[in-house]
Amino acid sequence: MIRLGAHLSISGGYTKALDRIKNIGGNCLQIFSASPRGWNFAKIDGVQTVQFIEKKIELKIDPIYFHASYLINLADEGKTGHLSKLSLISELTIAPKLHIKGSIIHLGSFKTKRNQLELQLLSDRTDVVVNHIKEILEKTPENSLFIIENAGNNKIGKDMKEIAEIIKRVNHPRIRVCLDTCHLYSAGYDLSTPKKLEDFLYVFDRLIGLKKLEAIHANDSKDLFNSGRDRHQNLGQGTVPIEIFKLLLRHPKTRDLPFIIETPGFDDQGPDKKNLDILKSLS
Numbered sequence: 455m456i457r458l459g460a461h462l463s464i465s466g467g468y469t470k471a472l473d474r475i476k477n478i479g480g481n482c483l484q485i486f487s488a489s490p491r492g493w494n495f496a497k498i499d500g501v502q503t504v505q506f507i508e509k510k511i512e513l514k515i516d517p518i519y520f521h522a523s524y525l526i527n528l529a530d531e532g533k534t535g536h537l538s539k540l541s542l543i544s545e546l547t548i549a550p551k552l553h554i555k556g557s558i559i560h561l562g563s564f565k566t567k568r569n570q571l572e573l574q575l576l577s578d579r580t581d582v583v584v585n586h587i588k589e590i591l592e593k594t595p596e597n598s599l600f601i602i603e604n605a606g607n608n609k610i611g612k613d614m615k616e617i618a619e620i621i622k623r624v625n626h627p628r629i630r631v632c633l634d635t636c637h638l639y640s641a642g643y644d645l646s647t648p649k650k651l652e653d654f655l656y657v658f659d660r661l662i663g664l665k666k667l668e669a670i671h672a673n674d675s676k677d678l679f680n681s682g683r684d685r686h687q688n689l690g691q692g693t694v695p696i697e698i699f700k701l702l703l704r705h706p707k708t709r710d711l712p713f714i715i716e717t718p719g720f721d722d723q724g725p726d727k728k729n730l731d732i733l734k735s736l737s
Contacts, residue, residue: 527562556599606640606684
């Protein structure tokens with residue numbers, strides 16, 4: 455069964471997000487665990503937990519993921535890095551209680567230019583990222599996934615080799631990867647033909663392993679190919695060739711993954727039924 459969903463609001467509570475995804479025709483879901491406007495840690499009581507699980511089963515919404523706050527920066531050694539760890543520990547602890555698979559996470563930024571003179575600095579900062587991830591995994595349940603999302607600009611994870619290196623050094627079975635089509639396009643990964651997609655998947659499998667590919671964010675882009683910018687756009691309204699979505703939805707190595715939209719919406723109110731219907735038409 456094809457699994458198509460969206461990142462939707464938790465306004466009014468987690469359970470309301472389940473109704474919202476059902477209303478726009480989705481069967482999987484991504485949500486924030488708390489307001490992304492500040493360091494608001496995930497909290498939920500027993501009654502809310504039961505209500506959420508019952509509604510999830512009733513509406514057959516599965517899988518569900520958290521998306522970590524955009525404030526997260528696991529390369530930071532100061533206050534931001536500390537708060538990032540606390541936020542993710544809270545989120546990954548709550549996730550299995552709600553039958554949520556885990557959290558999709560942007561690792562953050564080194565906040566330094568990447569040139570030959572700074573390779574040692576980048577190596578040292580990668581040590582910080584790796585150690586933070588290891589600590590988070592040690593302090594959270596074994597059935598909660600830490601899902602690294604690729605980046606489309608100069609943030610950590612623009613290059614598949616960089617993600618692979620971090621995963622290798624963390625060396626933990628709970629690490630997974632979420633690929634965002636907008637970010638891939640922005641970073642210069644061309645998946646627009648069957649051969650180019652097959653070549654990319656071959657490299658991904660060699661570097662990281664297809665078994666670690668957990669989900670796909672299906673987003674168009676407002677920016678040009680290899681631009682280094684990663685602003686999302688509605689499907690068919692941006693620069694990402696529509697063929698890329700069709701190929702991913704039909705390829706035997708990716709078609710069974712959850713596809714989640716994070717588009718602005720045709721009415722600028724967030725991911726909507728029209729975007730999901732376009733995705734369905736390509737499957």
